[in-house]
């Protein structure tokens with residue numbers, strides 16, 4: 001009797017900008033898509049984000065950055081996760097991201113860049129697909145990956 | 161037990177946060193092997209003191225938990241915090257926002273904060289939350305704080321499994337102490353009127369005291385009523401004083417009560433049986449034919465349930481003496 005497990009997402013706002021609306025919309029939207037969303041509010045340091053991601057054992061960290069400092073902030077988060085052995089977490093970045101920075105973010109290992117026009121449904125679908133792709137590789141790393149987690153990704157698709 | 165689990169448990173005991181987080185997920189999700197994890201840690205637990213914090217939505221439970229934690233950390237105690245929020249009954253998702261109020265302490269290595277959604281599992285929340293408390297206990301935390309909203313029966317059950325229950329209210333809700341849900345009042349060891357920087361806190365505190373006086377027997381000890389403000393910090397040191405006193409007492413007591421253990425074993429047994437029965441009933445297809453019969457007007461749900469029950473052998477026959485699984 002395996003209880004269903006859920007995709008856990010940390011929505012974090014690093015940096016100094018004070019605009020929470022976009023992050024709120026994504027947080028509520030992903031909840032309605034069936035995800036467990038941990039929301040930590042404004043002005044988080046990369047250290048705070050990394051420790052929340054580790055403690056909450058999230059599958060995804062979604063960074064919402066409007067300040068223009070997305071490259072340096074994202075790099076710090078990626079390095080922090082790596083230092084804790086948590087670089088198997090999918091990191092996505094959303095906000096005001098110029099097209100020319102997309103590639104740089106992807107090279108850092110970011111698994112999804114969403115600009116302001118992105119639809120929640122598409123973000124959710126992207127996350128499910130990426131986590132699905134990461135499964136086989138994760139199984140060795142994690143040791144705790146079971147049919148329960150895989151079932152969630154499937155269930156989510158059927159629900160749409 | 162799988163070797164990987166053993167490694168995780170060993171590393172968790174050495175203070176590795178990622179291993180602790182992984183074990184919590186394993187147990188919370190009821191992943192394969194979760195019971196082995198619980199069995200393995202059970203003998204060493206009982207050292208942590210579990211403080212439950214409950215009360216109306218927005219009362220300041222998370223903010224207070226953060227303040228309490230900060231003071232305990234200063235005294236060299238280590239803490240685990242479990243913050244439970246409801247899952248959406250529609251999507252099954254949840255928005256877990258309690259961490260937001262605890263950011264001052266969020267990178268302190270002495271504290272481990274975990275958000276947990278209720279997930280609406282039939283009475284399963286209580287056991288799952290208790291299991292998470294035990295993992296934190298096994299990880300060596302001195303104190304485990306668990307926060308739930310005091311509204312649903314499940315949430316109330318969760319805090320009542322803790323050693324000490326703090327009920328948080330605040331002035332300005334309109335209907336005063338009527339807002340405190342029946343059933344929560346009875347389990348509280350301590351009442352806190354938070355946001356005492358606002359008007360009406362002292363009126364509320366004296367209403368609560370009056371009510372406690374009315375409902376208690378002569379000579380019976382009444383739970384204290386305290387006023388706090390997370391904004392001005394008024395009363396929080398006093399609150400921590402009462403809590404530390406309790407923590408020290410608990411160290412002297414120990415040992416779980418027989419009734420609690422009985423309830424837990426029966427609860428686990430019930431879930432096992434329900435799961436097993438469902439599985440057995442589903443596998444022989446008889447359920448579907450019973451449903452067909454009811455829909456065709458040839459049966460009723462009551463007889464169908466009785467007949468399905470009668471067809472199931474409760475105990476699987478051993479491999480050697482295996483005949484058939486179901487009667488009839």
Ligand SMILES: Nc1nc2c(ncn2[C@@H]2O[C@H](COP(=O)(O)OP(=O)(O)OP(=O)(O)O)[C@@H](O)[C@H]2O)c(=O)[nH]1
Nearest residue numbers: 216217218219220221222223261354355389390391
């Ligand atoms: N004025 C005043 N506001 C407070 C105090 N403590 C908390 N708050 C505010 O009350 C609001 C709710 O605080 P939380 O700590 O999130 O309350 P909670 O009980 O954990 O809320 P839920 O988990 O959503 O039920 C926040 O805006 C806090 O800033 C206080 O002592 N005084």
Ligand SMILES: [Mg+2]
Nearest residue numbers: 221222258307
């Ligand atoms: Mg809260």
